[in-house]
Amino acid sequence: xxxxxxxxxxxxxxxxxTVAINVAGALNARGRDVLFVDLDPQGxxxxxxxxxxxxxxxxxxxxxxxxxxxSRGAIADLVHEHPAMDVIPSNIDMTAAEPELTLSRRGGEQxxxxxxxxxDDYDYVIVDCPPHLGYLTDNAxxxxxxxxxxxxxxSTSKRALELLFDHVEALELDYDITVRERGLVANxxxxxxxxxxxxxxxxxxxxxxxxxxxxxxxxxxxxxxxGVSLFEYxxxxxxxxxxxxxxxxxxxQFGFGSAAATTASGVEAxx
Numbered sequence: 001x002x003x004x005x006x007x008x009x010x011x012x013x014x015x016x017x018t019v020a021i022n023v024a025g026a027l028n029a030r031g032r033d034v035l036f037v038d039l040d041p042q043g044x045x046x047x048x049x050x051x052x053x054x055x056x057x058x059x060x061x062x063x064x065x066x067x068x069x070x071s072r073g074a075i076a077d078l079v080h081e082h083p084a085m086d087v088i089p090s091n092i093d094m095t096a097a098e099p100e101l102t103l104s105r106r107g108g109e110q111x112x113x114x115x116x117x118x119x120d121d122y123d124y125v126i127v128d129c130p131p132h133l134g135y136l137t138d139n140a141x142x143x144x145x146x147x148x149x150x151x152x153x154x155s156t157s158k159r160a161l162e163l164l165f166d167h168v169e170a171l172e173l174d175y176d177i178t179v180r181e182r183g184l185v186a187n188x189x190x191x192x193x194x195x196x197x198x199x200x201x202x203x204x205x206x207x208x209x210x211x212x213x214x215x216x217x218x219x220x221x222x223x224x225x226x227g228v229s230l231f232e233y234x235x236x237x238x239x240x241x242x243x244x245x246x247x248x249x250x251x252x253q254f255g256f257g258s259a260a261a262t263t264a265s266g267v268e269a270x271x
Contacts, residue, residue, distance in 0.1 A: 002122045002123050002124055003125070003250070003254040003256075004115075004124075004125045004127070004143060004144035004145065004146060005125070005126050005127070005144055005147070005148055006129055006137075006141050006143075006144040006146065006148070007019060007023070007126065007129060007148045007149075007150065008129040008137055008141065008147050008148075008149065009131070009151060010131060010132050010137070010160060010163055011151075011152075011156070011160035013131075014151055014152050014157075014160075015150055015187040015220075016150045017044045017045045017048055017128055017224075018048070018187070018220055019150040019185050019214070020045060020128040020148075021045060021048055021128075022220070022223075022229045022239075022240075023126065023148065023185075024085050024126045024229065025085070025228075025229025025232065026229075026230075026244045026246060026247035027123070027124050027126075028085055028231065029084075029231045029244065030251060032247075033122045033123045034084070034085040034122060034123065034125075034126060035079070035085065035086050035118065035119060035122040035125045035126070036049070036085045037087075037115075037128065037140075038088065038089050039062075039090065039094075039111070039127055039128060039130065039139065039140050040090055040094075040130045041092075041095045041098075041136070042090070043055040043089065043091070044128075045087075045089075045090070048227065049227055050082070050228070051080055051082075051087060051227075054080060054089040054091070055089055055090060055091055055092060057089075059093065060074045060077070060078070061078065061091035061093050062075075062078060062088060062089070062091050062094060063091055063093035063094050063097050063100075065078070065110075065114045066097055066100075066110045066114065067097060067110070069113075072114045075117050076117055076118050083232050084228070084229055084231060084232055085126075086122070088118075097136060101135035101136070101139070102135055107139075108138035108142050108171070108174075108175065109139070109143075109175075110139055111127070111139035111140060111142070111143040115143055124250075125143075125144070127140040127144055133167045137167075138171055141171055142171065142175055142177060144179075146179065146180050147168070147179055147181055147182065148182050148183055148184075148250075149161070149185065150185045151186055151202070152187060152188060152198075153186045153188075153190075153194070153195040153198040153199055153202075153213075154198060155194065155198065157198065158201075161205075181206070181209050182209065182210075182250060182253055183209050183210040183211070184202055184206055184210070184211045184212070185212050185214055185246065186198070186212065186213050189215045190215070190216050210249050212245065212246050213242065214239055214242050214243070215239060217238070219233065219235060219237040220239065223237070230243065
C-alpha cells in the first residue's frame, strides 16, 4: 500500500495547490514514485501541472469514476505522465460531482474504491482537495486517512482550522475511521508582526505535529505558471529546501528509508 495524503484547508487563497504540487515534487526528488490526484473542480493543480487540455477533455473523466461504479476501472486511463509525477487531472464535469455524491449510497467512499485500481505502482498518492468542506473533501480524507494542512500566517487561519478539525471529527465518527494530521505548512509567510505571532501560535497549538514555514516567493507562482514544481523549474529557489524537509519528514512518518534527494542547487544529498 502506498502512503496516501490529502492536502486540505477549507479556506481559499492559502496556496493549497502550490503546496500540494511542491510536496509531490519534493517526494519525487527523494526518489519516490508519486501519483497526484486533482480533486478540485476548479482544476488549478491540473493547470499548474501543464494539463489544461485534460481539464476540458471529453468523458470518461474523474467525474465518471467517482459517480458511476461501472466506470471506476477507467481511472487507470486517466493517468497522465509528468516529469515529476503521474497525474489524474480534474475535469470541468467535476463541478457537478458534489450533488451526485450527495445522492450516492456510499458518497464519501468513491475515491478510495477507485484508487484500488491504480495505486500499486506508487509510493505516495497525493490528493489536492477543493477549498471547501463537502463530499469531495470527504472522499479525499476517507481515501487517505492522512491530512497535510496548508495555512496562512494570519489570524483568519484560526477559525478555518477549527472548522476543518470539526469536520474531520464528524467524518471519523460517521465512517468509523481515523484521520491523522501529518503536519501544517505555514505558506506565503512574510516578515510582519502578525506572521511572527501566528508562527508562534501554530507551534503552541500543534505541539505534536511538524510545522513548516514556506516564505512568500514569486518563483513559486512562476513555476506554477510553467506547469512544474520547484524541482523542475529552471532557476534555483531557496524554498525548495523547505519542501525537501517536508518530504523527508513524511518519509520518516510513513516508514520509508533514506533516499538520494536533490537539493535546491541540484546537488544530490543523502537524507
